[in-house]
Amino acid sequence: xxxxxxxxxxxxxxxxxxxVTLLGAIIIVVVTMVLGSGEEEPVVVPADATELTxxxxxxxxxxxxxVPDDVRRAVxxxxxxxxxxxGRTTAEDHLGTWITYVLEGPENEETFRGGPGPAWPEDEVRxxxxxxxxxxxxxxxxxxxxxxxxxxxxxxTIEWQDLKESGSEARxxxxxxxxxxxxxxxxxxxxxxYLLLSTVGRTPTANAGPSVAELIRIxxxxxxxxx
Amino acid sequence: xxxxxxxxxxxxxxxxxxLIVAAVVQAANSSATWVSNDxxxxxxxxxxxxxxxxxxxxxxxxxLEPVDGNWDAESEVATRAFQAYNGLPVDGCVDxxxxxxxxxxxxxxxxxxxxCQGPDHRIRYAAADGARDAYLAExxxxxxxxxxPGVARSPVASNKIIALSxxxxxxxxxxx
Numbered sequence: 001x002x003x004x005x006x007x008x009x010x011x012x013x014x015x016x017x018x019x020v021t022l023l024g025a026i027i028i029v030v031v032t033m034v035l036g037s038g039e040e041e042p043v044v045v046p047a048d049a050t051e052l053t054x055x056x057x058x059x060x061x062x063x064x065x066x067v068p069d070d071v072r073r074a075v076x077x078x079x080x081x082x083x084x085x086x087g088r089t090t091a092e093d094h095l096g097t098w099i100t101y102v103l104e105g106p107e108n109e110e111t112f113r114g115g116p117g118p119a120w121p122e123d124e125v126r127x128x129x130x131x132x133x134x135x136x137x138x139x140x141x142x143x144x145x146x147x148x149x150x151x152x153x154x155x156x157t158i159e160w161q162d163l164k165e166s167g168s169e170a171r172x173x174x175x176x177x178x179x180x181x182x183x184x185x186x187x188x189x190x191x192x193x194y195l196l197l198s199t200v201g202r203t204p205t206a207n208a209g210p211s212v213a214e215l216i217r218i219x220x221x222x223x224x225x226x227x
Numbered sequence: 228x229x230x231x232x233x234x235x236x237x238x239x240x241x242x243x244x245x246l247i248v249a250a251v252v253q254a255a256n257s258s259a260t261w262v263s264n265d266x267x268x269x270x271x272x273x274x275x276x277x278x279x280x281x282x283x284x285x286x287x288x289x290x291l292e293p294v295d296g297n298w299d300a301e302s303e304v305a306t307r308a309f310q311a312y313n314g315l316p317v318d319g320c321v322d323x324x325x326x327x328x329x330x331x332x333x334x335x336x337x338x339x340x341x342x343c344q345g346p347d348h349r350i351r352y353a354a355a356d357g358a359r360d361a362y363l364a365e366x367x368x369x370x371x372x373x374x375x376p377g378v379a380r381s382p383v384a385s386n387k388i389i390a391l392s393x394x395x396x397x398x399x400x401x402x403x
Contacts, residue, residue: 075353082336086346086362087376087386094341102353110355116289116305125304128311132288135353141338148339153262153327175331177324180314182331193339197332201312208312 049074049101049221058097061140062191066221068214070103071136096139096195107206108134128202134209136198136218144193147171147186155181161216163187166223170216183212185219194222260369261330262323265393268306270320273298276372276392279383280363281321283372284329285309287350287361293380294372296389296396330370333363342366345401346373346388364388368401 049067052074053059067074077085079095110133113119120130150158151173160169170187185196196215201208210218229237265272267281278296285291291305303319310317313328321329332350337343346362348370362373371388379385382396390397 075358082349085360086336086349086373088346090345090347091337091341091343094337094343096336096338098351100351100353100358110353112290114290115301116285116291116308117301118304120304120308122307125307126311126317128308130289130308131312133353133355137334137351139334141340144338144340146339148335151262151327151331153323153330155324155327156331173331175313175328177314177328180312181328182313184331195334197334199313199332202314203312 052101053099058099058140061097061099061142062189062194062222063099063140064101064138064218064221065224067101067136067218068103068210070105070108070210071101072104073102075100075102094141096141099138099140101136101138103134103136103209107201107203107208124204127204129204131201131203131208134198134201136196136210136215138218139195139197140192141194142192145188146193147188148184148195151175151184161185163216163220163223165220168223170219172212172216174212180207183215185215187219189223194219260391262327264321264323264326264391266323267321268298268303268319270318270322272393274396275394276390276396278302279372279374279389279396280370280391281306281326281329283361283363283374283378284332284350286374286378287352287359288329288332290354290359292378293383294374294378295380295383333365335365344368346371364401366401368399371399371401 049064053076056076057078058076077098079092082095083090083092111130155175155177157174157176159172161172163170168187168189170185173184175181180200180202182199187194196219198209198215264277267277272278274297278298279294282291282294282302285305286294288309289305291301306319306321307317310325315324315328333348336347336349344366346364348363348365350361352359364371364373368388370391373388374383374385376385383389387398388401390399
């Protein structure tokens with residue numbers, strides 16, 4: 001008796017169907033990736049500004065817990081990096097730690113294209129169309145108890161403002177050029193001396209940089225560290 | 228008749244008072260030398276240490292290069308852009324108001340309790356490729372300019388402190 005066992009056969013139509021299915025899947029994946037690459041990353045505003053400095057030397061520093069929504073990233077500079085960056089050794093024990101909060105948005109972006117020169121139209125320069133990026137610089141000097149020397153000048157105003165959260169006062173120095181110009185907010189607490197600096201900038205369409213009220217709020221949020 | 232001890236006490240007191248007066252005068256001069264500079268630009272000085280100081284700030288604020296202590300068309304355009312953004316009258320002249328605005332941007336590198344000497348202040352602007360910095364020396368150096376390599380051009384040497392003077396570009400030594 002002869003038993004015939006049919007060997008399994010792969011039918012050509014199965015092969016064709018499988019190949020078409022695989023090709024279709026690959027096309028879908030590639031098209032999805034190509035389309036996805038053009039989309040904006042979802043904007044994630046951190047719940048606490050200290051998240052922006054996580055994993056850096058500023059992680060344990062007394063620092064702002066609130067920053068304006070336009071801030072999405074922060075650049076931290078440690079004392080050793082500052083010393084190295086200036087190409088000259090200085091007393092690292094006494095150097096502050098810097099956090100630069102960069103503001104997003106069209107009015108806050110740098111508009112320079114190449115260096116300043118005749119290629120920059122006079123009327124556009126005059127309107128404030130050529131301007132740097134807006135940022136808020138925060139510097140903490142742990143252990144210090146003094147503020148920087150007072151600035152003087154006809155266009156300088158100095159006033160003390162309450163920091164309600166911390167119960168202390170901050171010295172607000174403005175170079176008030178018709179509502180624009182640099183703003184310095186400085187204060188001390190039991191752990192050190194602090195400075196916030198930014199510029200209320202004039203652009204053709206809107207003010208650049210934070211408002212003075214926002215700078216005060218940033219300063220006041222540093223005290224939230226104690227809660 | 229005063230005793231020797233009395234003379235020594237009087238002499239010591241005089242020395243202490245003299246040192247305090249010298250420190251106050253030095254501090255006053257240090258502040259004054261920045262905010263009461265000569266006008267720089269076509270309205271005033273077109274070369275020298277004060278031009279270096281203005282160009283140094285403008286290099287951070289606008290990307291102006293080089294810093295060479297010689298005022299030129301690029302320096303003037305940079306000044307106009309700086310003035311416009313800061314709400315100043317746009318005339319390309321680094322006058323007192325513009326000097327004061329520039330000075331307000333300088334942040335102490337060392338804590339305010341401590342005199343770290345040398346280049347101890349910095350002006351920083353965020354930029355697409357990181358940041359643009361200009362360094363200044365306040366303590367004992369009357370706001371001398373400290374220009375970074377790549378930005379400085381002869382006769383301005385990089386990583387040297389250039390006096391904020393109305394005279395020619397002059398390097399000065401500071402403690403630290």
